[in-house]
Each structure stands twice: as structure tokens, then as C-alpha cells.
Amino acid sequence: MADRVQACTPCHGEQGKGTNDPYFPRLAGKPAGYLHNQLEAFKSGRRKYPPMNYLLAFLTDDYLRQFAAYFADQRPALPEKPPTDASAAVLDHGHALVTQGDLDRSIPACVSCHGGSLTGQEPGIPGLLGLRASYISAQLGGWRYGTRTATAPDCMQLVAGRLTEDDVRAVAAYLANQAQPADPAPSAAGSYSLPFACGSQPEKGRTP
Ligand code: HEC
Ligand code: HEC
Numbered sequence: 126m127a128d129r130v131q132a133c134t135p136c137h138g139e140q141g142k143g144t145n146d147p148y149f150p151r152l153a154g155k156p157a158g159y160l161h162n163q164l165e166a167f168k169s170g171r172r173k174y175p176p177m178n179y180l181l182a183f184l185t186d187d188y189l190r191q192f193a194a195y196f197a198d199q200r201p202a203l204p205e206k207p208p209t210d211a212s213a214a215v216l217d218h219g220h221a222l223v224t225q226g227d228l229d230r231s232i233p234a235c236v237s238c239h240g241g242s243l244t245g246q247e248p249g250i251p252g253l254l255g256l257r258a259s260y261i262s263a264q265l266g267g268w269r270y271g272t273r274t275a276t277a278p279d280c281m282q283l284v285a286g287r288l289t290e291d292d293v294r295a296v297a298a299y300l301a302n303q304a305q306p307a308d309p310a311p312s313a314a315g316s317y318s319l320p321f322a323c324g325s326q327p328e329k330g331r332t333p
């Protein structure tokens with residue numbers, strides 16, 4: 126694997142710990158199921174980013190699973206949080222959406238799926254800490270404009286579709302400004318139930 130991942134580390138960093146490029150995401154420690162879903166999504170074109178789409182087009186599913194397992198197992202230190210230029214009002218708005226959502230606009234709290242400590246849940250829900258604001262807002266934009274989609278029901282598309290540009294800027298700034306959790310590991314599968322169904326996180330006894 127150490128040889129094979131050299132195809133990935135120029136953009137994703139040693140052990141997938143990320144690089145200084147704010148748009149290249151960290152991969153280390155994300156749930157293997159989540160990483161595999163993303164590789165499959167790039168391979169099939171369900172998630173669009175041409176360099177990733179081309180790179181994966183001819184790889185077998187077995188390879189994709191090995192890459193996902195490798196990066197899920199890496200535990201390099203989380204990066205220092207970058208300084209923010211967001212105002213206190215913007216950070217407060219982000220804090221409110223992330224921790225409480227906005228009932229009037231049917232926006233669920235991000236913590237209701239990503240977990241109280243925002244470290245995600247096995248196998249399909251990623252943590253949201255250790256990512257840069259520009260990456261987070263680009264992903265939410267991808268869902269809003271249809272260049273990123275997940276298995277139906279695509280719950281993130283529903284969530285992102287209810288956010289305004291200002292909401293996106295605020296949650297991205299707030300998330301990127303959080304201190305790193307003492308234990309970044311995602312919580313166990315089924316450790317809490319989701320407010321509504323997500324195709325990438327099937328739950329026992331729930332029909333979408
Ligand atoms: C040319 C730079 C580049 C290379 C090389 C590259 N990636 Fe990526 N990768 C990216 C970028 C940029 C994104 C985010 C794209 C987006 O906006 O959807 C990404 C996204 C991902 C994601 C989704 C991350 C997430 O949190 O959703 C995974 C998984 C991934 N890459 C795995 C790999 C693997 C495995 C390799 C090597 C086989 C690789 N990448 C090689 C640039 C690259
Ligand atoms: C109903 C559950 C649910 C809620 C609520 C939710 N998410 Fe998600 N989120 C998911 C799932 C599932 C994924 C993985 C989707 C996939 O497989 O691509 C995800 C992925 C993401 C990603 C991609 C991370 C990466 O590494 O690329 C971001 C960013 C994100 N969510 C932000 C948010 C924000 C911000 C909120 C609150 C406004 C939120 N989510 C609320 C379920 C949820």
C-alpha cells in the first residue's frame with residue numbers, strides 16, 4: 126500500500142493528513158465506508174472532480190476498498206486550526222446552525238448526524254473537524270448545484286438545499302474554527318439514530 130498511495134499523497138499529504146492547499150481534503154481517520162463511498166462516487170461520476178474521476182476510472186472495487194481501509198486506519202495529528210477572518214456574528218450564526226439547526230427553515234442541526242463532538246459515525250458519516258472553510262463550502266455548494274451526490278435518499282442534498290449562501294459561509298467558518306477533539310475517532314455504527322434517512326448510512330429497521 127505504501128507504494129500505491131504515492132499516487133495520492135501529492136494532493137492528500139503523507140498518511141492522508143492533508144496539505145497546505147485548503148482545497149485538498151484530509152483523508153486520515155475518516156470512516157472506511159465513507160471513503161469507499163466517495164471513491165465509488167468519483168469512479169461513477171456521481172461526485173465530480175476531474176482529476177479524481179480520471180484517476181479512479183480504471184481501478185477495481187477491490188483497490189478502492191484497500192485505499193479506503195488504508196486511509197481510515199491512519200492517525201496523524203490533526204492540523205493546527207487556521208486563523209479565521211470571520212466576524213463574531215458570522216461565527217455565532219454558524220454555531221447556531223451546527224448545534225441547533227433552524228426549525229423554522231427545516232434545517233436540522235449538523236450534530237444530529239455528524240455527532241455531538243462532530244467526529245462522525247461509522248460506517249458512512251464523516252467527521253467535520255480538521256477541514257478548511259473553503260473545502261467545506263465547496264462541498265455544500267456541490268450538493269446545492271448537483272456536482273456532488275450520494276446514494277439516495279441523499280440527505281446532505283436535502284440539508285444543503287435549505288442553506289443560503291450566508292448559512293454556508295457561516296457553518297464553514299464556524300467548523301473550520303473549532304479546536305480539534307481529543308479523540309477524533311468516529312463513533313460506533315448505530316450509537317445514535319439520525320433525524321431522517323441517509324442512503325449512505327443505512328439504519329436497521331428504517332425504510333427510507
Ligand atoms: C491532483 C490531486 C489529487 C490526487 C492525485 C488525488 N486526489 Fe483525492 N481529492 C482531490 C481533491 C481536490 C478532492 C476534493 C474534490 C471535491 O471537491 O469533490 C479529493 C477528494 C478525495 C476523496 C473524498 C474526501 C472526502 O472527505 O470526501 C477521497 C476519498 C480521495 N480524494 C481519495 C484519493 C485517493 C485514494 C487517491 C490516490 C489513488 C487520490 N485521492 C488522489 C485531489 C486529489
Ligand atoms: C440527516 C443526516 C445529516 C445531517 C443533518 C447533516 N449531514 Fe452532513 N453528511 C451526512 C452524510 C450521510 C454525509 C456523507 C455523504 C456521502 O456519502 O457523500 C455527510 C457529509 C457531509 C460533508 C462532506 C465532508 C467531506 O469530508 O467531504 C459535509 C461538509 C457536511 N456533511 C456538512 C454538514 C453540515 C454543515 C450540516 C448542517 C448544516 C450537515 N452536514 C448535516 C449526513 C448529514
